[in-house]
Amino acid sequence: MLQELTIKNLAIIESLSLSFEEGMTVLTGETGAGKSIIIDALGLLVGGRGSSHFIRHGEDKLSLEGLFILADDNVVARKTLIDNGIDATDNMVVLERTVFKSGKNICRINGKLATTVLLRDVGSKLIDIHSQHEHQELMHDEFHLTLLDRYSGEAFQKPLQAYEKTFALYKKAQKEFRDFTKGEQELAQRLDMLQFQNQEIEAAHLQVGEEETLLAEKNILANFEKLNDNLNLAYNALQAESGGLSATSEAMRQIEAAKNVSHDFDTLHETIASSYYQLEDAAMQIRQALDQIEFQPEQLNQIENRLAEMNQLKRKYGKKVEDIMAYHVEIQDEIQKLANSEAHVGELSKNVEKLAHQVAEEASRLTALRKKAAKQLEAQIKTELGQLYMEKAIFEVHFSAKEEFSETGGDEVVFYMSTNPGEPAKPMTKIASGGELSRMMLALKTIFSKHQGITSIIFDEVDTGVSGRVAQAIAEKIYAVSVGSQVLCITHLPQVAAMADHHYYITKQVENERTSTNVKILKEDEKSLEISRMIAGTEVTELAKQHAEEMLSQASKAKSAK
Known part of the structure; x- marks a missing residue:
């Protein structure tokens, strides 16, 4: 509004x-x-x-x-x-x-x-x-079908929606069939390419999480010298003659003597003793790490080669290893279909044929419903025209079949009319303007x-x-x-x-x-005066005023009856 x-x-x-x-x-x-x-x-x-x-x-x-x-x-x-x-x-x-x-x-x-x-x-x-x-929507042939469908009401909408879903599946099946059968040479080339990709990915033996593990190992090997220095310095800081363990041991011995004098130092002695044993354990772990690590240039080279292989595959097939593996599954399915193309083409053809039959059946149902609604519309329009003193006017809904089915079915609908007795009905868009x-x-x-x-x-x-x-x-x-x-x-x-x-x-x-x-x-009294002017013209007479009042009274009764 x-x-x-x-x-x-x-x-x-x-x-x-x-x-x-x-x-x-x-x-x-x-x-x-x-x-x-x-x-x-x-x-x-x-x-x-x-x-x-x-x-x-x-x-x-x-x-x-x-x-x-x-x-x-x-x-x-x-x-x-x-x-x-x-x-x-x-x-x-x-x-x-x-x-x-x-x-x-x-x-x-x-x-x-x-x-x-x-x-x-x-x-x-x-x-x-x-x-x-200007007659907007009603004066455009292409809109008449939509108007008839709306007029057909809620009962028509469910079969229309069902048809739309079936038609969408039909168009999808047609596309799949066309794409798959667009040329034997293209199919053969496609199969060769997919088989090469499949072999390349299979040969890589990719595993989820492998890349992360390799990157961690590479980081250790590439930074061996720095890591070795860090561990040695840390170990010496603890175990040297004047290192952390020696100093902590001396502190523990002195506080133990103080504890013998006063129990106020019991807790402090326990804290220092605990620290000492923890540092001693840490020193042992550092020593073990130093014994275990060694520079392995060959292993580093192998890891770098493996990561390079993964990066090459990622450039071709996906941003992550998981993407490559998903693509591998996808092409294996397509290889299977292409390798059995004749059987698959047969399946696609049967599906298209099945859906085409279903589309035709549902479109036929829509046509029947539309024609039923069209008869009701024609009768209703005839009644309306009779009330407008055009009892002999003709209104018809003309149906024709589309060359092929569309989202709306198989119908072309055009409203025809004739306003003069003896004249054949013509498309409404061709009728000249007039009363x-x-x-x-x-x-x-x-x-x-x-x-x-x-x-x-x-x-x-x-x-x-x-x-x-x-x-x-x-x-x-x-x-x-x-x-x-x-x-x-x-x-x-x-x-x-x-x-x-x-x-x-x-x-x-x-x-x-x-x-x-x-x-x-x-306002109400002003309406009466304006209607009087419309009746009488320039000079508003008393008779025109009375006529206007009577007209307003009759209009009020007519509105109440609606």
Whole structure:
């Protein structure tokens, strides 16, 4: 739902901020006051083609900002945002667009810079602008299948999801088959290369943890001289005539004598005695280490050669020994398959054939469900058109088979229609604009507004060319679309204005020789006066006022009955 709209320096609008609510909102006013400019602003905000010609005279740029509340069931818009790294966890979407005189555009979605393509993609999933000249999703053949699937309801979604999973497996199986059978010579070359790699890795007899052990041994051997010196010096420091053991022994002897005089020195004697025995043990361990270590240049050379061999394998097959060993297991499996390629090709072919049959079966099930839903849709559209006094109009859902299956199945779906008796139905996208097409589109909107996931629908003078009972029927249809959602409607029909929940009156004024647009939210008594003006024209008569009151009363009853 569109909640806030701010427009600055667009055509004759200098600065305008509007708040919108759920339900049906109409915008009325004299011709040229700026009603359509507000709709143009929304079109620009959701990615419409921008131009510096839109900028108010004398200004360097125009700016637009809109706050949308994301409907819970608008999963398509939410997915588009998530896929493009845009946060919408609070269900609020802020679109911003600035157009400069130079022609440069800056677009943002929730503060993140975006292209106009992404702005258009997101915007088309938030609002649907319908005018005599622009019919968005309903006027694009490629979207008709999606609309029919949404109309088909929850019962259709499970088989569709099941088909999508099967189709994904089928495409994967096809790729595996193609990759494996792309050429016998390539397969033979691949097998030779893998066998060489397998032999090279096997010959190395790699073991987990071996490299770490070798590096530790290499470090000892490479630093033999330094280590030997360290141990000798340490041993001499303890065992020399004036070394640590001798001095500690003397200290222990002296404290023992003191202990015989006073027991206050018992603990100190124990501490020194313990230190002495620990140092004596340490000296023994140093002596053993000195006896054990020896310079072994051949062993050092062997270790370095082994590490070099490992490094060479790592450069080819993995960063770590564990990676090389995992790769070894992988290529052994592929060697087995390649060595038995004929049998494996047969298995792959059978799998592709099996999945192709399954895809065809599930696609056929989808077609049957779609055709059933299409019959219901055709009947429902006929009822809607009858209520709009187009009893003889034709609406048909035409099916054709795709050349090959896709993610959506095997169906091409196009909506056909005929608005004149005796004329054959044609693709809806080929029908010329006019009052009859407006009614046809309104009938479709009445039904699809519940299935598109879009809760903001804009009608820009779609009631052109109608009057009388047809005008009343259109008014009631537009109101029906607004129930549970949001409709913004520019209208010149008093019947449509009378059905509105909210009425905005657009005027223009000249100040300091500049024209600007103003918007006023009408109160109940002001609504009656505006509808009187729409009925009577320039001069509002008492009869027109009475007619307006009666029209509002009838509208209230009609709304209560919905």
